[in-house]
Amino acid sequence: MSEKIILRGRALSPGVVEGEALVSKESLVWSHGVNPPTGKIVDVRVAVCGECVKDKVLVYPLGKGSTASATWILENTRCGNTPKAFLNRETELIILSGVVLSTELYGVTIPVVDHFDRDPIEVIETGDWVKVDGDQGIVEVTKNR
Amino acid sequence: MALRLTSYEQEMLDGKHGEAKQLAMKIMIKVGEPLGAEEMTEVVSVQAMAHFGSLHIAGRDYLGKLVCMGGECCVPCTQDPASIPFDTWEEMGYDKEYAENQMKLCESVMKLGEYHAWSCTPYVQGSIPRLGQNVAWAESSAVSYANSVFGARTNRTPAGLAICAALTGRIPKFGLYFNENRKAQVKVTVEAGELSDLDYNTIGIVIGKKVGNYIPAIYGIPASATNDNLKYLGACAASSGSVALWHAVGVTPEALYEDPFTGREPLMEFTITREILTDTEKSMCTKNPGEIDLYVTGCPHSSIAEITRLSKLVKGRRVKEGKDMWIFTTAEANNMLKRSGIIQEMENAGVRMMVQTCLVISPLVGDGKYKTLITDSGKNASYLPSEHGIELVYASMEACVNEVTEVM
Numbered sequence: 001m002s003e004k005i006i007l008r009g010r011a012l013s014p015g016v017v018e019g020e021a022l023v024s025k026e027s028l029v030w031s032h033g034v035n036p037p038t039g040k041i042v043d044v045r046v047a048v049c050g051e052c053v054k055d056k057v058l059v060y061p062l063g064k065g066s067t068a069s070a071t072w073i074l075e076n077t078r079c080g081n082t083p084k085a086f087l088n089r090e091t092e093l094i095i096l097s098g099v100v101l102s103t104e105l106y107g108v109t110i111p112v113v114d115h116f117d118r119d120p121i122e123v124i125e126t127g128d129w130v131k132v133d134g135d136q137g138i139v140e141v142t143k144n145r
Numbered sequence: 146m147a148l149r150l151t152s153y154e155q156e157m158l159d160g161k162h163g164e165a166k167q168l169a170m171k172i173m174i175k176v177g178e179p180l181g182a183e184e185m186t187e188v189v190s191v192q193a194m195a196h197f198g199s200l201h202i203a204g205r206d207y208l209g210k211l212v213c214m215g216g217e218c219c220v221p222c223t224q225d226p227a228s229i230p231f232d233t234w235e236e237m238g239y240d241k242e243y244a245e246n247q248m249k250l251c252e253s254v255m256k257l258g259e260y261h262a263w264s265c266t267p268y269v270q271g272s273i274p275r276l277g278q279n280v281a282w283a284e285s286s287a288v289s290y291a292n293s294v295f296g297a298r299t300n301r302t303p304a305g306l307a308i309c310a311a312l313t314g315r316i317p318k319f320g321l322y323f324n325e326n327r328k329a330q331v332k333v334t335v336e337a338g339e340l341s342d343l344d345y346n347t348i349g350i351v352i353g354k355k356v357g358n359y360i361p362a363i364y365g366i367p368a369s370a371t372n373d374n375l376k377y378l379g380a381c382a383a384s385s386g387s388v389a390l391w392h393a394v395g396v397t398p399e400a401l402y403e404d405p406f407t408g409r410e411p412l413m414e415f416t417i418t419r420e421i422l423t424d425t426e427k428s429m430c431t432k433n434p435g436e437i438d439l440y441v442t443g444c445p446h447s448s449i450a451e452i453t454r455l456s457k458l459v460k461g462r463r464v465k466e467g468k469d470m471w472i473f474t475t476a477e478a479n480n481m482l483k484r485s486g487i488i489q490e491m492e493n494a495g496v497r498m499m500v501q502t503c504l505v506i507s508p509l510v511g512d513g514k515y516k517t518l519i520t521d522s523g524k525n526a527s528y529l530p531s532e533h534g535i536e537l538v539y540a541s542m543e544a545c546v547n548e549v550t551e552v553m
Contacts, residue, residue: 012179027357031199032532044531062358064387067283068199068225068506070303075201092387093180093320097303100175104168105207 003143005123009116011137012091013099015109018131019084021124021141022056024048030069030076030098039081057130058083059120062090073098077108085111085132087120087139113137148178148317154185157313165216169309176306177317186318190272191222191311192282192291194304195254197247198228198506204305205246208253211308216257222311223262223272224254225284226446226473226503231263233497238510259311263501264475265445266376268295276398279322281310285387286445286524289379292390294372296398298322301389321390329392329405330412331356335365337419343541345374346523347422349381350429355415358387362405365417366393373448380445381523429526429539437538438515440549441504441529443473444522451542452478455496456487458543462550464495469515470549473499494550509533519545 026046028034033043039054053076063069073095076082082102086095091114102108111134120139124130127144150158158174160167173185194200195208229239229247255261262270265284274280274297282288282299283306291297300320302310310316320326333352337344352361361382375393382388392400399405442455452472464470472491479500482488488498505528509515517536520526526539540548 010179032528036201062387064357066199066384067285067288067301068194068304070305071194071200071204071207074207074305075203078201078203078206093176093300093306094303096176096180097172097306100172101207101305103175104172105203105210 005141005143007116007118007120007123007139007141009113009137009139011113011134012096013110013112013134015111015134016132017084017111018129019055019057021126021128021130022048022051022053022058023121023124023126024060025121026060027062027064028060029064029066030072031066034072034076036072036075036079036081039076039079053083054081056083057085057087057132059087059124061121062088063092063095067094069094070098070101074101074105077102077106082108082110085113085134087124087132088114089119089121090114113139148174148182149184154315163216164214165211166313168211168214169312173306173309173313173315173317177319180317180319182317182319184318185315186279186322187314188220188279188281188310188316189274190220190280191218191307192267192272192284192287193222193224193259193307193311194283195224195250195259196226196228196506197243197250199304200250202246205250207305208250208257208308211312212253212256216312218258218311219314220311221272222259223264223267223270224259225263225265226506227251227263227501228507230499230502232500238512239508243508257308257312265503266448266475269448270475270477281307281316283307285383286376286380288389289383289391290376292321293379293392293397294375301387327390327399328360328407328409329362330359331361332411332414333361333363334416335363336416337422340367341541342374343426343521344422345370346377346381346521347425348417349378350385350523350527351417351421351425352391353382353384353386353388356386356388356413358389359412360390360392361388362392362394362400364394366396368396370396371450373451376445377523381527384524384527426539429523431530431536434536434538435517437517437519437548438468440470440519440545441473441525442521442542442545443499444503444505444525447472447474447478449478449481452482453487455542455546456491458546459491459494459496459550461553462494463553464549465551468549470496471499472496473503476501504529505532509535519548521545
């Protein structure tokens, strides 16, 4: 039996999903950082460069850089290349705006949870299977090893 | 906790003032409520975004939808530079479909009642909030300027949310709209002797990298620092980190007379020496610069004073064969300096004015002609190498002009 870990955090955007985790230990910028037509991370300054965010439970510390990132998230949604969920240490206004615009304009809901009782960047590893309950702010991690 | 609305705000949410205001309120509540906003606040101005380079098709369609819903700005609204130079895109070789998408966005923002501003420096275009006033600005460098230099209040308002504030005159109240969230957290001391214009950029870069999104109080900035110096310091701290507010003690309004820490201990403390500035300057140059092809300046947009200084440096010289020099600026600065004859002089020397646009958010035209750029803007140096896949040299204005021009 694989190890299961429960994390509790602040529910920011609703929805219940599950998927494979993609974890970046570094902050991510969506503006010029994620390519909407492919969903690939193209920011050469981060270790996860080249990875695709589509259908992943995307885990990273916080957003950085440009205030334009919200419409980059929205364009990823239009292209069908959004992650299944966002888990952050601290989700900022910019990420949540991109998510809410995706819901209002394209009917795509993306659960978002932050402010966890344990650091998601330390607990979750790329490849882990993660169930996200964005209504309750509860995340269940099944380790991949 | 539910966000409390005034009766007028509730009416907007209920659709009594049109579909556009209703959608705008709905979006702002869904964003503000989970982040802890308990009410909305009125704003006196908005800096939005409508450049195709960041809005893409989705943003173009979003603004188009707001137009169809009858949306109309109810507070003064400016927006970031466009992704093409409106007058010269065709001769410079910008893609036609890309340009048409930008023009469509331009049409929408005019219909929504935004100003034809297209600059990252709305504060030189008359959008000047007073100390303590609430605004909803996007554009990280403008956010930094509004909060720090004016002492006005704004969070880092995202593209797509700023337009909601413009349509309703409201924004969810949390974060930097509150006094207690504006106190300094990090103490930075600058001990580097006399500061050059480039140093203010480099100081911003060092601070952004070290403090992330904390609020620094900077000691050692002279009261004689120009507004342009502060513009670059803030823009660099916002692009190398996520600094939305900083205090320069004895210089900026919220740290003129009072202790910016209000008695609390700094979370972190460091000193910026001449050695750190020199090392950082070097680190901003990419590893394998070739021969310089292009000098770009004006990120954030060059002011009238900066262009005047550039014109003095260029006087008696001309841009070398095979090289180019582009100055990014506002329509206002360009028009005023045209009346003074300065723009014509520079254009005769081979300088190109890039009006109402920005290289950070637009394609680099020239079919691969430009491989190594030189710039005196720290924000350009942070963004351009990865965005355009080019080599870059970061140097003072004088060195940049010398590099691409020769005596006539």
